[in-house]
Structure formats: structure tokens, C-alpha cells
Amino acid sequence: MEINPPVAIVLLNESGRTTANQLQALFPDALIHGLAGRVKQADLTFQQTALHIQELFRAKTPIIGICASAILIRCLAPVLANKLAEPAVVAVADDGTNIVPLLGGHHGANDLAREIAAALNGHAAVTTASDVHYNIALDSPPEGLAIANSQHLKSFMSAVLSGETIKLVGHHDWIAHSNLPFSDAGQLNIEITTQSRTGNDRSLIFHPKTLSLGVGCERNTDPAEIIGLVKTVLDENNLSPLSIGCVSSIDVKSDELAVHSVAQYFGMTPRFFNAELLEKEAPRLKTPSDVVFAEVGCHGVSEGAALVAAGETGNLIVAKHKSKRATTAIALATDPLKSNNIGNAQGKLSVIGIGPGQDLWRTPEASHLIAEATDLVAYSLYLDLLGPSIAGKTRHDYGLGEEETRVRAALDLAAKGKNVALISSGDIGIYAMATLVFELIQHEKKSMWDRLDIQVTPGISALQAAAARAGAPLGHDFCTISLSDLLTPWDVIERRIEAAAAGDFVISFYNPVSLKRRTQLHAAKEILLRHRPDSTPVIIARNLGRETESVAFVSLIDLDPEQVDMLTLVMVGSSESQIAETNSGNKRWVFTPRGYAGKMKISTLKTGTQV
Structure with a gap:
């Protein structure tokens, strides 16, 4: 059973952990949503149960709540409105013995309950009349x-x-x-x-859904034109839009907005074929064109695409129709079409930063894109950090130092129509893989890379994580400098350190040392001591967000570069940075004033108020 969007498995207590894991194995794309403070590990965490479940419901996300039915009923009662638009909501007992479809029974909940019951050897308590009397739910027809x-x-x-x-x-x-x-x-x-x-x-x-819609258009065609053309052709031939099972075109149009727009109009994503495959349909075309062949390598785009999608037993029932800049044709398949199994989708490359690796510091957008991906490309450690959330996906593991190989592999996989996630810890746009993606695309000019759907999503960087653990050292102007001279000459790095030191920026040093590179942090310390006090606080943050995390403070004069390793970020305060202390746990914090204290003093003088 295919459910879209992915199921949300809502776990409120560790007592339901075994059942949650069994459900995630049954639905590999599902995410476990865990209640903070009650659930130890989850793909996503939430603080307020009712608000979170209501948000999922409004987003039409199918919900499996491992909890009492009454909890889901009370949470969702305030947002129930349209019976015809509600997603599936199913309550599952902690031990998986009873499964109750509560809402959306004929929108997948009944089938979902039965599927869960079969997998967990439980009982599906289906109560809708048509299911009970006639073994069918007419308002929940199967795919196709x-x-x-x-x-x-x-x-x-x-x-x-x-x-x-x-x-x-x-x-x-x-x-x-x-x-x-x-x-x-x-x-x-x-x-x-x-x-x-x-x-x-x-x-x-x-x-x-036995109608195969083929489309073609000139570059940058207005989406309204192609949508209007298809609607007119359907009306003239008395064909229902609900019978369209696939929208397809030639692969050189895989990045064409008009093609994606017409597919989206009919509730699907477009599928694409190469010219060689379309040309095999030349004998069955009703309006072959030598002009089209000279342009793209096949004698018909819309008719050819419609026929390929409909299969060998399909027939062209509406020959090519044209508007000023677009064409469309329709073929009839003998069986309902499963669009996702036809041709290729536009390749997608999600360039994702996962932060330090822990679930709580990963953005919902990053988790969503990872859940959508079919293939994951990354340094092995980064994939291991994702844990069970990537079960069932194809891993492409690489070692350190293989950055260009990794990016090429991700681009090539996406060019084959895959949904690929290129993953890095921290923020993938900060000293990481995102820039290399665009460098390769820019320099190599490969058409198959140019047609990809690319999305970059940020992660919590080491810079932000270190600052949060330390207090507020980035309260005023700051910069980052990588001390690695692998790609940047040392004299350039040295000039940047000198300028940042003279400008009194808080400085975060990435890649401070490596096994073979031990002198740069020593040199940076010497430069900084010429511009700021010996007592300037320095934050040494290692393995942020992981079990072996450590965050320590030293003064600039006491910084020992030999105690720093390649998993460490070194953050040096400005001349204004200070250390504050709180009584709770004798905690020390580093902060860099932005000037609020001075502003408050001025305001006090103006009003005459004593402080």
C-alpha cells in the first residue's frame, strides 16, 4: 500500500518502542515522532502533543498514534471540519494487539489498519458499514x-x-x-x-487511470498555454481528467516549468523518455515530423511519449494537437497506469546539512528531504549518524578526501532520474560540499546536470553549535577562517587572519589542525596576541552534538594548539568578549556584548532614572 505523504508514527512513551520500530520497518519512509522527555530516540521530536498532532492532520499527513484512541480523539476534535479531506488516523495499542481506524476510514485508514494488523498479528477494528456488509469502501478506490x-x-x-x-x-x-x-x-x-x-x-x-498524456513545448512556454491546450483537447474528446494516469515528455524537457506545471495540474509528476526510446514509436505515430527529428532526434514528442507510457498494447486515440508553442496527444492503455514505474522522473539532488548529527539538531526540512530520497551519498560516518531513519534506502559510502568523487556520484545518480541526498555534517554550505556541486556544474557544462532539480537545505554549523554551548560569543561581528592550506595558500590565509584580528572580529577557526598540519594554529595565535589581550576567551569545542562532546574555555595566552585535533572548532573572542558565571552548576558562559549595556545607560541618563 502506497501512502503519500509518508506516515507519521507518533510515539508518546517508550512502552510502545517495539511497536514503533515494527511499524517503521513496515513503512520505511515513515518517521517516528517522539514526545520530548518521554521518548529517548526519534526522527523528529515535539513538545506539545495536541499541537503537533493537529499540525500533522492539517498537513494531511497519515497518522499512526501508538496510544489510546481517546488521546487522538481529544487532540483532533478542535480541527475536525471536512470529512472528505481528512487524512488517515489510526490508533495502535502499545503492544500492537489492537488497531483502530479513527478518521479517514475510506481515505486509507481502514486499509492501513488491516495492513498493520496483518504485520503485527493484531486485530483491525474496522466499523464502516460498506466494509462490514460488502467488503468494499467505494470512496477509497485502489490506485489506478x-x-x-x-x-x-x-x-x-x-x-x-x-x-x-x-x-x-x-x-x-x-x-x-x-x-x-x-x-x-x-x-x-x-x-x-x-x-x-x-x-x-x-x-x-x-x-x-488508463489515459497516457504526452506533451511537448518550446523552451520557456507559458504553463497556462499548455494547460489550456490539454483541457481543450480533453473537452473536445469528452475524456475525463480523472482518467489521466501519466503525463510524459522527452528528457530534454525534464527541467521545463510548463511540463511540470501541466503534470502538477493533474495531480502527478511528469515522466521522461530519451529520444532513442521515443523514436522506436515512429511506426505508430499519426503525425511524424522530420523537423522534430532534426531538432531532438525523434519524429514525435507528444505522440511518442503518450505511446511509450501506454505500453505496447496501448493505442493512440487522440493525435497531436498544437497551440502556438505546445503540443499534446493521448494514448489509451489496456490497464491502469502506475506513473512512478514509467520512464524517469526529473532527477533531484538535495544538498543537505544535518548539523552535528543528533536528531534534535537536524532541521525538519532536512529530515523530510532525506525521507523522500531514494539514494544517499556521503562520508560513511555521516550516514551512520542518521541511524534507522535511512532504512531501506540505497547508501553510497565514501571515505574522507573523496569530496569530488562524492559530488560527481551524486550528480550522476540524480541525472538518471533518482532522488538523491548529498549529505554533510554541519551546514553543507560552510566549508562543505554545496559549493563543489555548483563549481562542477558551472565548469563542466553537462546538459544532464543542468536539468536537475537542486535544493540546498542548511544545517546547524559547528560555529553555531559551539556558540550555543558556550553562551553568546557571536553577539557582535564575527567571521570564519579555515586553517587548511590544502586548497588555499597559507599566505592568503595569513592575510585574512591579520585582517580579522585587526578588525577585532570574533573568529571561528575551522580545520585548525590535521595529522600532518600542526603549525597554522600556532601562527594564528601569535597574530591574534598582537591585536587583543592575553585574557581573551577562547572556546575549544570538540565533537559537538555527539556523545563525546566537550567544550572548554581557555585564555588566548594559554591556548595550546597541540591539544587541538581535527574534530575541534576553535573560537577566539574579540577584545570585548567576556566570561559570565551563573550559580546553577557554577556554569561559565562566554558572551560578546553588542552594546545594549551602553544603550541602556544612555537611556537612563536621559530619563533621570537611577539603576
Whole structure:
């Protein structure tokens, strides 16, 4: 069973941990949402149960709550509004013995409950009348079938439960094999067709997704033009938009906004084929074009794409239609189309920073993109830090020092239509992989890389993590400097240190030392001592956000570069940076004043208030 968006497994207590892990194994894309302070490890954590569950519900996220049914009912009662738009909500007992679909029964909850029950050897407490009496939920058709007039279901089913019979027009196994009371002389009607029909409370219309829509367009075509063309062609041929099972085109259009827009209009993502595959359909084209062949290498884009997607037994039922800058054609497949199994999607590369690695410091956007990805590319340690959240995904592990190899691999995988996550600790845009992605694209000019959907998402950097652990050392102007001279000459680095020292910036030193490089931090210390006091606080932060984390303060004069390793960030305060102490735990904090104290003093003098 495919559920989109991914299921949220809501865990409120460790007593349900075993069940949560079993559910995540059943639904590999699902994330475990754990209540902070009650759940030890989760993909996402939350503080307020009701608000978090309501937020998931509003986002139409299917929810599996490992808790009492009453908890979910009380949490969601304030946001219940539209029965036809609610996601699946299922309550599961801590031990997995009882599974109760609470909301969205005919939008996946009943099937979800049955699937969970089968996997956990539990009992699915399904209570909806059509499921109980007829072994079918007409408002929850399977993939590949859509109902046109769900608003009439209630009155239709009332008539069935009152004893009226149904005449079936057309065929679909899911409906035909149910226990519905069919009769050739039925008073009610169920019709299965690709044609547009207007149903009513006596007649339900179902549309099989057997129409394959091929599209083509000139570069930068207005999306409204291609959408308008497709709608006109559907209307002229009396075809239902609900029967469209795939929207496809040639791969050189995989980055074309108009193509993505028309697919999105019909609720799907476009699929793409190369010219060689499209050209194999030349004998079946109704309007082959030598001009198109000269341009892209096949004799027809929209007709060819429609036919390839429909398969060998499909037929072209609407030949190419043209607008000023776009074309479309429609083929009919013998079976419902599964768009995600056809051709290739536009390749996606998510360039992701995961912060120090711990779940609490990973952004929801990063977790979401990782959950969506099919392939993960990273230094092995970074993938290990993600734990069970990447179960079922293809790992591409690389060692240290293989940065360019990693990025090339990620770009090439995405160019094959994969959804790829290139992952780095910290913020991937700070001394990390993001810049190399764009350098390679810019310098190598590979068309297959140019067509990728690229998204960069930030992570908590070592700079931010160290500052948070230490207090507020970045309260005023600051900068970062990498002491690695592998890619930047030392004389350039030295000039930057001198300038930052003279400018009295708080300085975060990345890559302060390595096994072979031990002198640079010594040199930096000497430069800084010429510009700021010996007592300037220095923060030495190692393995931030991990079990072996350590954060220590020393004065600049006492900084010993030989005690620093390659997993350490060194942050040197400005001449204004200070150390404060709090009584709780005798805690010391470093902060850099921004000038608020002076401002408050001026305000006090103006008002005459004594402090």
C-alpha cells in the first residue's frame, strides 16, 4: 500500500518502542515522532502533543498514534471540519494487539489498519458499514481508479443498504469482486469509463487511470498555454481528467516549468523518455515530423511519449494537437497506469546539512528531504549518524578526501532520474560540499546536470553549535577562517587572519589542525596576541552534538594548539568578549556584548532614572 505523504508514527512513551520500530520497518519512509522527555530516540521530536498532532492532520499527513484512541480523539476534535479531506488516523495499542481506524476510514485508514494488523498479528477494528456488509469502501478506490462524484456516495450507499440492487457498466476487478448486490436490472448504476460523465445519487462514476498524456513545448512556454491546450483537447474528446494516469515528455524537457506545471495540474509528476526510446514509436505515430527529428532526434514528442507510457498494447486515440508553442496527444492503455514505474522522473539532488548529527539538531526540512530520497551519498560516518531513519534506502559510502568523487556520484545518480541526498555534517554550505556541486556544474557544462532539480537545505554549523554551548560569543561581528592550506595558500590565509584580528572580529577557526598540519594554529595565535589581550576567551569545542562532546574555555595566552585535533572548532573572542558565571552548576558562559549595556545607560541618563 502506497501512502503519500509518508506516515507519521507518533510515539508518546517508550512502552510502545517495539511497536514503533515494527511499524517503521513496515513503512520505511515513515518517521517516528517522539514526545520530548518521554521518548529517548526519534526522527523528529515535539513538545506539545495536541499541537503537533493537529499540525500533522492539517498537513494531511497519515497518522499512526501508538496510544489510546481517546488521546487522538481529544487532540483532533478542535480541527475536525471536512470529512472528505481528512487524512488517515489510526490508533495502535502499545503492544500492537489492537488497531483502530479513527478518521479517514475510506481515505486509507481502514486499509492501513488491516495492513498493520496483518504485520503485527493484531486485530483491525474496522466499523464502516460498506466494509462490514460488502467488503468494499467505494470512496477509497485502489490506485489506478478514481471516483468522480464522491459527494453522492452517502445517499447511494443508503439506497444499497435499503435493499436496492446495482447495474454495473464497464469492468474493474475491485468492484466486480466485491459483495455488492449486482443485477442486470439494478435500480442503481455504477459506471467505469474514461468518458466524462455527470453522476448523481443514483449513479456513481469511476474513471480508470488508463489515459497516457504526452506533451511537448518550446523552451520557456507559458504553463497556462499548455494547460489550456490539454483541457481543450480533453473537452473536445469528452475524456475525463480523472482518467489521466501519466503525463510524459522527452528528457530534454525534464527541467521545463510548463511540463511540470501541466503534470502538477493533474495531480502527478511528469515522466521522461530519451529520444532513442521515443523514436522506436515512429511506426505508430499519426503525425511524424522530420523537423522534430532534426531538432531532438525523434519524429514525435507528444505522440511518442503518450505511446511509450501506454505500453505496447496501448493505442493512440487522440493525435497531436498544437497551440502556438505546445503540443499534446493521448494514448489509451489496456490497464491502469502506475506513473512512478514509467520512464524517469526529473532527477533531484538535495544538498543537505544535518548539523552535528543528533536528531534534535537536524532541521525538519532536512529530515523530510532525506525521507523522500531514494539514494544517499556521503562520508560513511555521516550516514551512520542518521541511524534507522535511512532504512531501506540505497547508501553510497565514501571515505574522507573523496569530496569530488562524492559530488560527481551524486550528480550522476540524480541525472538518471533518482532522488538523491548529498549529505554533510554541519551546514553543507560552510566549508562543505554545496559549493563543489555548483563549481562542477558551472565548469563542466553537462546538459544532464543542468536539468536537475537542486535544493540546498542548511544545517546547524559547528560555529553555531559551539556558540550555543558556550553562551553568546557571536553577539557582535564575527567571521570564519579555515586553517587548511590544502586548497588555499597559507599566505592568503595569513592575510585574512591579520585582517580579522585587526578588525577585532570574533573568529571561528575551522580545520585548525590535521595529522600532518600542526603549525597554522600556532601562527594564528601569535597574530591574534598582537591585536587583543592575553585574557581573551577562547572556546575549544570538540565533537559537538555527539556523545563525546566537550567544550572548554581557555585564555588566548594559554591556548595550546597541540591539544587541538581535527574534530575541534576553535573560537577566539574579540577584545570585548567576556566570561559570565551563573550559580546553577557554577556554569561559565562566554558572551560578546553588542552594546545594549551602553544603550541602556544612555537611556537612563536621559530619563533621570537611577539603576
